[in-house]
Amino acid sequence: MKVYVEVIASFDVNGEVNPLSLKWEDGRIYEIDKILDVRPTASLKGGGAGTRYLVRINGQERYLFCEAQNVMNRHSFCRWFIEK
Amino acid sequence: MRKILHIDLNNFYASVECLHDPDLKNVPLAVCGSTELRHGIVLAKNNLAKSYGIKTGDVIWEAKNKCKSLVTVLPDFSLYLRFSMLARHIYEDYTDKIEPFGIDECWLDVTESEKLFGSALDIAESIRKRIKDELGLTVSIGVSFNKIYAKLGSDYKKPDAITVIDENNYKDIVYPLPVKQLLYVGRATYNKLNAIGIKTIGDLAEAPSTLLKEKFGVVGEYLKTFASGQDDKPVKKKSAVSVVKSVGNSITTARDMQSYKDVEVVINLLADSVAGRLRDYKLKASTVSIYVRSNDLNTKSFQCKMPYNCSSSEIQEFAMKLFKANYKPPFKFRSIGVKASGLKEFEQLYVQLDIFDVARIEKQEALEKAMDKIRSRFGYNSVKKGILKLDEELTEFVNPKEEHIIHPISFLKG
Numbered sequence: 292m293k294v295y296v297e298v299i300a301s302f303d304v305n306g307e308v309n310p311l312s313l314k315w316e317d318g319r320i321y322e323i324d325k326i327l328d329v330r331p332t333a334s335l336k337g338g339g340a341g342t343r344y345l346v347r348i349n350g351q352e353r354y355l356f357c358e359a360q361n362v363m364n365r366h367s368f369c370r371w372f373i374e375k
Numbered sequence: 376m377r378k379i380l381h382i383d384l385n386n387f388y389a390s391v392e393c394l395h396d397p398d399l400k401n402v403p404l405a406v407c408g409s410t411e412l413r414h415g416i417v418l419a420k421n422n423l424a425k426s427y428g429i430k431t432g433d434v435i436w437e438a439k440n441k442c443k444s445l446v447t448v449l450p451d452f453s454l455y456l457r458f459s460m461l462a463r464h465i466y467e468d469y470t471d472k473i474e475p476f477g478i479d480e481c482w483l484d485v486t487e488s489e490k491l492f493g494s495a496l497d498i499a500e501s502i503r504k505r506i507k508d509e510l511g512l513t514v515s516i517g518v519s520f521n522k523i524y525a526k527l528g529s530d531y532k533k534p535d536a537i538t539v540i541d542e543n544n545y546k547d548i549v550y551p552l553p554v555k556q557l558l559y560v561g562r563a564t565y566n567k568l569n570a571i572g573i574k575t576i577g578d579l580a581e582a583p584s585t586l587l588k589e590k591f592g593v594v595g596e597y598l599k600t601f602a603s604g605q606d607d608k609p610v611k612k613k614s615a616v617s618v619v620k621s622v623g624n625s626i627t628t629a630r631d632m633q634s635y636k637d638v639e640v641v642i643n644l645l646a647d648s649v650a651g652r653l654r655d656y657k658l659k660a661s662t663v664s665i666y667v668r669s670n671d672l673n674t675k676s677f678q679c680k681m682p683y684n685c686s687s688s689e690i691q692e693f694a695m696k697l698f699k700a701n702y703k704p705p706f707k708f709r710s711i712g713v714k715a716s717g718l719k720e721f722e723q724l725y726v727q728l729d730i731f732d733v734a735r736i737e738k739q740e741a742l743e744k745a746m747d748k749i750r751s752r753f754g755y756n757s758v759k760k761g762i763l764k765l766d767e768e769l770t771e772f773v774n775p776k777e778e779h780i781i782h783p784i785s786f787l788k789g
Contacts, residue, residue: 331509331510333512339394339511340510340511359457
């Protein structure tokens with residue numbers, strides 16, 4: 292299953308996107324301490340495919356997926372989710 | 376010797392659906408057109424559904440008879456196009472000679488890439504692994520020295536497999552295959568080949584050229600070169616934009632067309648989209664053809680000449696004339712298509728104008744240009760011809776100009 296989450300991210304001048312913090316289902320906000328790895332990957336547990344960020348939050352490692360949206364819709368860029 | 380890969384995304388539509396909803400992985404699944412709009416046939420199925428004997432092209436009730444628990448979903452073409460593009464991006468890391476064959480197949484020429492990325496087999500293995508990791512899909516890849524054998528290789532073992540057909544083993548792998556599997560051997564050709572005792576690809580490769588030429592004409596020669604691995608058609612470069620030779624569109628309507636009025640409504644819709652696409656490509660056409668398919672799935676087509684133009688009303692007029700010349704009510708048609716060919720670019724075209732008719736033609740052109748502009752800003756359906764309101768059941772589909780952009784491609788074209 293996937294849980295979509297709200298993310299605050301930075302966009303650098305090269306268009307690279309880095310997530311800074313995320314808001315979990317219960318409303319708590321988690322700062323992302325470090326991004327350890329970024330690669331395009333399919334999410335077999337959650338479904339779909341996108342860019343997978345391996346992030347460190349409070350000393351624990353989690354996968355955070357950025358799923359590109361339908362190319363035809365210009366207002367929606369991507370959605371973020373975590374596999375559960 | 377060239378090194379060519381043919382990559383086939385396995386059960387493409389069904390695999391993408393399963394990837395997006397992991398629950399579908401463990402049930403027999405078929406992606407089917409809408410029954411209400413009478414597009415209700417199986418477009419793709421997963422391996423579980425395949426094990427029940429369900430085939431692409433089965434009507435939904437037929438498929439459900441074979442497997443009671445079959446789950447069907449409607450196709451999501453924009454999603455499939457996205458995954459097709461993502462796969463294409465991966466191929467682009469290895470070569471710029473990529474030629475798509477439909478939405479889920481591609482040829483890659485990696486002859487020059489071997490110095491950078493290792494042998495063709497290494498490249499195939501790396502692509503197979505990346506598609507699996509990055510997109511969650513499986514591919515079957517054929518590695519060979521020509522396009523035809525590469526395609527046979529990707530069909531030879533699937534899913535998630537690589538087959539190498541080289542100059543040492545092709546007689547063992549390709550020659551025993553039934554001749555039906557060869558590209559361009561359809562049902563009619565197959566029956567004719569069978570009648571002269573050609574059953575396998577090997578039989579075809581070794582058949583005398585004179586016999587094939589006598590029976591099949593030029594196509595006979597093609598078939599022999601295909602079968603014997605001598606096909607030398609290049610894989611087209613990504614940048615080589617194919618020259619448009621015809622522009623056409625067709626639909627299967629939600630109910631049968633039974634009167635001239637019905638047909639006129641649908642032809643209007645199709646002519647409008649064909650003319651719009653001609654203007655996009657900056658082309659004018661000199662031939663109109665129509666295609667009609669009756670309820671028993673018999674198909675016929677007719678064509679006629681017209682003065683060069685790209686106006687929807689002219690195309691509609693000639694298409695309708697063609698139809699009326701060939702059919703009188705009562706009739707029942709399930710599907711109809713309009714195609715414009717004999718194309719020339721605006722700039723290369725000098726037309727003798729009719730002095731009395733200039734004003735009318737200019738007015739019509741201005742009107743259609745204005746419609747194009749409105750549509751590009753507010754969407755295809757923001758402006759429509761009044762006639763389409765006569766019977767909305769017949770014209771019920773969203774955007775005829777952009778929705779139907781996944782076409783089968785002819786191998787011999789160009």
